[in-house]
Amino acid sequence: MALQINAYLNFKGTCREAMTFYQQCLGGELTLQTVAETPMAAQCPAGMQHHIMHSMLISGGMVLMGSDMIGPDGFIPGNDVTLSVGGGSIQETEALFNKLAEGGQIAEPFKEMPWGAKFGAIADKFGKRWMFNSEINGK
Numbered sequence: 001m002a003l004q005i006n007a008y009l010n011f012k013g014t015c016r017e018a019m020t021f022y023q024q025c026l027g028g029e030l031t032l033q034t035v036a037e038t039p040m041a042a043q044c045p046a047g048m049q050h051h052i053m054h055s056m057l058i059s060g061g062m063v064l065m066g067s068d069m070i071g072p073d074g075f076i077p078g079n080d081v082t083l084s085v086g087g088g089s090i091q092e093t094e095a096l097f098n099k100l101a102e103g104g105q106i107a108e109p110f111k112e113m114p115w116g117a118k119f120g121a122i123a124d125k126f127g128k129r130w131m132f133n134s135e136i137n138g139k
Helices: 015-026 090-101
Strands: 004-010 029-034 052-059 062-067 081-086 105-112 117-123 129-135
Touching (some): 015 029, 015 052, 015 062, 081 090, 090 105, 090 117
Antiparallel strands (some): 004 081, 029 052, 052 062, 117 129
């Protein structure tokens, strides 16, 4: 499968409401996964267990993703969209990660994660945020 780039939206506790609204407007199938439903639940405070760790709205060829999870800089309106790269092999994804990281800042090294993928995050040299996810078992 070829690499794909999709928008990934960050919310401050309103991901479920927003993604449900987008589904009503755009149609499609919506999946929502709370923090409590992930392997990372034990690492998060009790008050975060109902927050959305990951959501995905698929409608035709469109994919829109979102989360209530906020990075160390906190929620910054206007800077809450990340480009998400996925769908390719680990080698393709890591090569693109390394190229786009040149001159930028690595927020999360490209490494194996508890959800069965290799993941990394950067801000490129122009300040644009990118996430990279490649399934380890090729799903």
